[in-house]
Amino acid sequence: MNPRWKQRPPGSNWGDFGPEDQRGRMNWVTREKVLQGVAEVKEGRTFCLSLPLDYPGGNALNPRRNPPRHFATVRAGRQNFCFPLAEENPLHTDVVCDDVVLLTLQYSTQWDSFAHIGSRFDADGDGQPEIVFYNGFRAGEHVKPAAENPRAEPWAKFEGARAEALGIHNLAEHGAQGRGVLVDLHAHFGRERRAVGYDDLMRVLEADRVAVEKGDLVCLHTGFAEVILELRKHPDPRLLHQTCTGLDGRDDKLLQWVSDSGLAALIADNYAVEIIPGSPFKPMAHASMPLHEHCLFKNGIHLGEIWYLTELARWLREHARNRFLLTAPPLRLPGAVGSPATPIATV
Numbered sequence: 001m002n003p004r005w006k007q008r009p010p011g012s013n014w015g016d017f018g019p020e021d022q023r024g025r026m027n028w029v030t031r032e033k034v035l036q037g038v039a040e041v042k043e044g045r046t047f048c049l050s051l052p053l054d055y056p057g058g059n060a061l062n063p064r065r066n067p068p069r070h071f072a073t074v075r076a077g078r079q080n081f082c083f084p085l086a087e088e089n090p091l092h093t094d095v096v097c098d099d100v101v102l103l104t105l106q107y108s109t110q111w112d113s114f115a116h117i118g119s120r121f122d123a124d125g126d127g128q129p130e131i132v133f134y135n136g137f138r139a140g141e142h143v144k145p146a147a148e149n150p151r152a153e154p155w156a157k158f159e160g161a162r163a164e165a166l167g168i169h170n171l172a173e174h175g176a177q178g179r180g181v182l183v184d185l186h187a188h189f190g191r192e193r194r195a196v197g198y199d200d201l202m203r204v205l206e207a208d209r210v211a212v213e214k215g216d217l218v219c220l221h222t223g224f225a226e227v228i229l230e231l232r233k234h235p236d237p238r239l240l241h242q243t244c245t246g247l248d249g250r251d252d253k254l255l256q257w258v259s260d261s262g263l264a265a266l267i268a269d270n271y272a273v274e275i276i277p278g279s280p281f282k283p284m285a286h287a288s289m290p291l292h293e294h295c296l297f298k299n300g301i302h303l304g305e306i307w308y309l310t311e312l313a314r315w316l317r318e319h320a321r322n323r324f325l326l327t328a329p330p331l332r333l334p335g336a337v338g339s340p341a342t343p344i345a346t347v
Contacts, residue, residue, distance in 0.1 A: 004136035005123035011259065012298035014135050021135055022170045024114060024300015025264045028215035029178040033264075037179035037325040041346050047312040049328070049343035050109040051225055056306075057233025060240055061271055069102040102155065106338040111171060111330040112303040115143045115163035115337045117296040119287065134300050137165040162335035171302055172332035172339070178264065180326030180345060181216045184208060184313050185245045186223035195248035195275040198257055210322050214262030217326050221313040222246065224270035225306060246275035249291030258291075259299060266295055267304030304328070304341070312345045321347070 001019075008014035017027050054067050072079035076088075081099070085092035106112070118133035131139035139145075142165035146158040185196060188204050196204075205212070212218055224244040228235065246268065248254055258266065266273055274291035287293035295301035316322055325346040330339030 006125040033215040047345040060235040060237040113168040115166040168339040197248040197251035198253035220268040221309040249274040
């Protein structure tokens with residue numbers, strides 16, 4: 001029996017990895033899966049899978065996420081940048097630069113933790129929904145909002161909000177390294193705005209001879225990150241929200257494939273992996289982001305978003321390959337809900 005829930009959501013794996021599990025299907029990224037990833041290294045060539053972390057620029061993708069703000073630290077009342085230590089001791093020849101950044105953790109290339117998306121679900125079985133997260137961890141007890149400080153700067157009004165459970169540090173401590181598998185949606189659909197469902201995806205996998213196995217880290221190349229780079233930090237909201245593919249989270253067959261495939265993480269170069277629906281689609285309460293609900297809330301599958309996959313996808317296609325070693329740890333920042341990443345693919 002799990003002390004936090006009496007019933008689990010339909011189609012979920014709550015409890016399958018134990019009552020206290022916070023790693024979800026990354027438990028399937030074992031030493032053997034790391035060795036499978038290492039076995040894919042033939043050339044010793046690496047690809048950086050991160051956008052510059054000051055991209056996309058502005059906040060056209062998400063009005064609540066702003067670009068990084070970069071400062072020098074302060075030393076003796078002055079900026080600690082190109083600071084000659086001779087001013088403190090004439091015998092010292094060192095010159096120091098030291099800086100700090102105010103960073104929205106999910107602004108650019110990122111990982112989502114399981115604390116990123118929860119749901120109102122009747123975990124107690126009493127007919128009343130509670131706010132819960134993966135494996136029944138509770139809002140207020142394990143994922144804690146902050147009390148408002150009206151005197152603080154706007155960005156610090158809610159300082160102290162914290163994921164005591166399910167934070168992104170769990171993924172960092174695991175290592176986030178294993179066998180990556182690339183699915184090249186862009187090669188089949190170009191920059192067409194398209195919600196890719198099960199049937200579309202199966203056709204792509206068959207055409208490109210892509211096999212997804214238990215514990216694989218699946219990367220979807222849509223070309224969206226390439227569009228972001230082309231806009232040079234002057235994003236066009238209309239263009240960004242009307243270009244390139246994403247998964248169709250409303251397709252139940254696709255969600256079942258995500259469960260049955262055994263993939264351990266689902267990664268894309270687009271904004272949210274899925275195409276976010278613009279309106280409700282059921283005459284009952286339901287998730288606005290059904291793929292997020294299925295992965296983060298129900299099944300403990302980390303999502304990676306806004307990765308840069310174009311150069312890797314091009315090289316893999318030229319060499320008739322789709323597997324590689326993926327190394328992608330997030331920041332080991334306890335309590336954080338998401339994290340920037342600088343993933344590396346080695347082929």
